Amino acid sequence: MLRTQTQTRRRAIRSTSANACGLYPAVGAASMDPRGVIIGREAYSGKAYIFDPFILYDPKARVRLPSPHVLVLGKSGHGKSALEKTYVLRQLRFRDRSFCILDAQGEDGSGEWDGIARELGITPIRLVYGDSDSSEGIRINPLDARIPAEHQFKVLVSMMEILAGGPLSSQTKFALAEAHKAASAAARVSGRVAVLSDVLDALTAPREALLGQQPVSPQELIEWGQPAALALDELCNPDRDLAGLFDGPTSEGIDLDARLIVFDLTRLPREGEAMPLLMAVIGPWIRFGWIKPGDSIKRTLIVEEAWHILSHRPVARLFEELVRYGRRLGLSFWAILHHLADLVLEEAPEAAAILKLTATRVVYHLDRDEAEKTADYLGLTSWARKSLPDGANICAPGRAIWQVGSRINLVEHIRTATEIRLTDTNRRMTENPATEAAQPAAPMIRLRKGVAA
Numbered sequence: 001m002l003r004t005q006t007q008t009r010r011r012a013i014r015s016t017s018a019n020a021c022g023l024y025p026a027v028g029a030a031s032m033d034p035r036g037v038i039i040g041r042e043a044y045s046g047k048a049y050i051f052d053p054f055i056l057y058d059p060k061a062r063v064r065l066p067s068p069h070v071l072v073l074g075k076s077g078h079g080k081s082a083l084e085k086t087y088v089l090r091q092l093r094f095r096d097r098s099f100c101i102l103d104a105q106g107e108d109g110s111g112e113w114d115g116i117a118r119e120l121g122i123t124p125i126r127l128v129y130g131d132s133d134s135s136e137g138i139r140i141n142p143l144d145a146r147i148p149a150e151h152q153f154k155v156l157v158s159m160m161e162i163l164a165g166g167p168l169s170s171q172t173k174f175a176l177a178e179a180h181k182a183a184s185a186a187a188r189v190s191g192r193v194a195v196l197s198d199v200l201d202a203l204t205a206p207r208e209a210l211l212g213q214q215p216v217s218p219q220e221l222i223e224w225g226q227p228a229a230l231a232l233d234e235l236c237n238p239d240r241d242l243a244g245l246f247d248g249p250t251s252e253g254i255d256l257d258a259r260l261i262v263f264d265l266t267r268l269p270r271e272g273e274a275m276p277l278l279m280a281v282i283g284p285w286i287r288f289g290w291i292k293p294g295d296s297i298k299r300t301l302i303v304e305e306a307w308h309i310l311s312h313r314p315v316a317r318l319f320e321e322l323v324r325y326g327r328r329l330g331l332s333f334w335a336i337l338h339h340l341a342d343l344v345l346e347e348a349p350e351a352a353a354i355l356k357l358t359a360t361r362v363v364y365h366l367d368r369d370e371a372e373k374t375a376d377y378l379g380l381t382s383w384a385r386k387s388l389p390d391g392a393n394i395c396a397p398g399r400a401i402w403q404v405g406s407r408i409n410l411v412e413h414i415r416t417a418t419e420i421r422l423t424d425t426n427r428r429m430t431e432n433p434a435t436e437a438a439q440p441a442a443p444m445i446r447l448r449k450g451v452a453a
Contacts, residue, residue: 032049032050032051032056032062032063032404032407033050033052033055033056033061033062033063034050034062035050035052035055035061036050036051036052036055036056037050037051037052037087037090037091038050038090038414039051039083039087039411039413039414040398040411040412040413040414041411041412041414042409042410042411042412043399043409043410043411043412044410049402049409049411051087051360051402051404052091053065053068053069053070053332053359053360054068054298054330054332056068056404056405057327063404063405063407064405065359065360065404065405066359066405067326067327067357067358067359068326068327068331068332068333068359069323069326069332069333069334069335069357069358069359069360070332070333070334070335070358070360070361070362071334071335071337071355071358071360071361071362072084072334072335072336072337072361072362072363072364073337073338073339073340073361073362073363073364073366073374074338074362074363074364074365074366074400075338075364075365075366075367075391076338077397078364078365078391078395078396078397078398078400079364079397079398079399079400079413080336080362080364081105081112081336081423082398082413082415082419082423082424083362083400083413084302084334084336085112085113085116085419085422085423086413086415086419086423088101088116088260088300088302089116089419089422091300092120092259092260096296096297096298097259097297097298097299097300098258098259098260098290098297098298098299098300099259099260099261099299099300099301099302100261100262100263100286100290100299100300100301100302101113101260101261101262101263101302101304102263102265102279102282102301102302102303102304103124103262103263103264103265103266103304104265104266104268104270104275104303104304104305104308105266105304105305110124110264110266111124111262111264111265111266112304113262113264114262114264115422116422116423117260117262119422120260122258122260122261122262124262124263124264125138125254125261125262125263125264126138126264126267127140127245127263127264127265127267127268127278128244128267129241129242129245129267129268129269129274138250138251138253138254139244139245139246139247139248139249139250139251140245140246140250140251140254140278140281140282140285141193141195141196141246141248141249141250142155142156142159142196142246142281142285143156143183143184143193143194143195143196143198143199144193144250144285144289145193146285146288146289147284147285147288147289148288149180149184151284151287151288152180152284153176153177153180154284154318155280155281155284155318156176156180156199157173157176157314158280158314158315158317158318159231159235159246159277159280159281159314160172160176160227160228160231160232161314162273162276162277162280162312162314162315163231163234163235163273163277164227164228164230164231168227168228169224169227171224172224172225172226172227172228174209174211174216174224175203175206175221175222175224175225175228176199176203176225176228178202178206178209178221179199179200179202179203179206179225179228180199180202182202182206182207183198183199183201183202184198186198186202192249193249193250195247195248195249196232196235196236196246196247197236197247197248199232200229200232200233200236203221203222203225203228203229203232204222204225204229205218206218206221206222206225209221234273235247235277241274242273242274242277245274245277245278246277246281256289256290261290263282265278265304270305275305275308276308276309276312276314276315279308279309279312279315279319280312280314280315280318283309283315283318283319283322284318284322286301286322287322287329291329291330291331293329296330297330298330298332299329299330299331299332300331300332300333300334301322301331301332301333301334302334302336303333303334303335303336304336305336305337306335306336306337307337307343309335309351309354310335310337310343310348310350310351310354310355311343311348311351313348313350313351316348316350316351316354317350319333319350319354320350320353320354323354323357324353324357326357333354333358335354335355335358339366339370339374340370340373340374340377341370341373359404359405360402360403360404360405361378361401361402361403362400362401362402362403363378363380363384363388363400363401363403364395364399364400365388365389365390365391365395365396365397366388366389367389368389371385371388371389372385374388375388378403380401380403380408381408384401384403384408384410387401387410388401394410395410398412398413399411399412399413400413
């Protein structure tokens with residue numbers, strides 16, 4: 001039960017400062033701005049805990065945030081997924097909110113967001129690995145017309161670096177740039193959108209080019225472009241595992257105007273190139289296809305298993321630009337991780353920059369060693385540092401340390417019966433799933449294209 005501020009007010013007494021700490025040993029922190037969506041209650045005061053990064057970015061807010069970005073950390077089974085899902089469900093009641101989810105976890109071939117998507121009348125966008133003839137999966141074209149040409153080349157370079165396992169040489173970049181220009185020109189003449197196989201054809205059968213005033217022969221371009229051509233073959237050859245993901249026009253039916261977009265990535269392998277390749281494509285694709293300049297929509301991008309972005313420098317470079325300009329784009333970026341140890345920040349300056357741009361950090365239970373490293377990195381107070389390893393009491397499932405700007409609170413997440421049903425990820429591990437009849441139910445608002453139904 002949530003207590004109002006009036007109910008928690010105490011009668012004033014006179015006391016010395018020396019005695020006050022004994023009379024009131026535990027005092028809850030000051031409340032946040034009353035506008036936004038309710039998360040739960042502040043554990044020590046019982047006050048309702050309300051959070052909305054867009055409202056808190058407003059200079060008139062009670063707590064002013066320098067950025068709307070959020071980092072969520074913690075061990076599995078302690079409430080990370082439940083938090084993000086209930087946050088989205090509650091925010092969708094506001095008509096000026098829109099969400100894109102990169103869902104990398106799930107079971108039985110479906111992502112964790114599949115149940116919520118069905119409940120809201122949304123069809124997840126599912127990507128299938130290793131089956132170019134699959135009727136189930138969709139294709140995303142890195143050279144889609146919605147991405148400006150200069151950003152298309154950035155995406156191409158990032159993809160080639162991921163497949164090549166390191167930075168491209170200047171000569172290879174030159175050959176790739178020439179092939180990209182030739183492929184785009186040939187596609188325009190044919191009245192269609194360029195695809196990766198056009199770039200591969202231009203790389204392997206180039207025309208003479210100019211490097212300044214110096215002619216570069218086709219044979220030289222073939223030699224220079226060989227690393228990129230071999231990488232593109234991995235994406236365009238129908239006999240390769242990566243075929244079917246990027247080698248063709250973008251599939252029909254992807255609605256970037258929907259208020260909730262779910263990319264189901266659960267059929268992509270966790271290891272290997274497929275996941276970072278998708279992240280390299282989807283960042284700019286969302287930036288220019290999903291975000292509409294000049295509108296009043298506040299958008300949130302939630303990335304499950306965000307180490308796929310942060311641990312690959314070519315991908316992190318693209319997302320760093322997206323996150324850095326999130327304020328002018330009206331974008332809140334949520335990175336969901338298990339541990340900071342998943343990242344080697346010293347070797348990934350772009351990842352460190354993205355993490356530093358987060359002004360809200362939500363940390364669930366961690367093992368002691370990991371809790372110490374996380375507390376050091378985030379600059380948590382001593383009581384928060386001691387609370388994180390206590391997974392049975394202080395940071396029990398559903399409770400987390402919230403660092404919002406300079407304020408730190410212990411927050412207990414509260415869910416309705418409907419939200420528990422939709423966000424429970426432990427059903428497969430529980431022998432007799434319990435039903436919590438005492439929890440209040442909340443009606444679901446089904447979504448149709450672009451608006452609340």
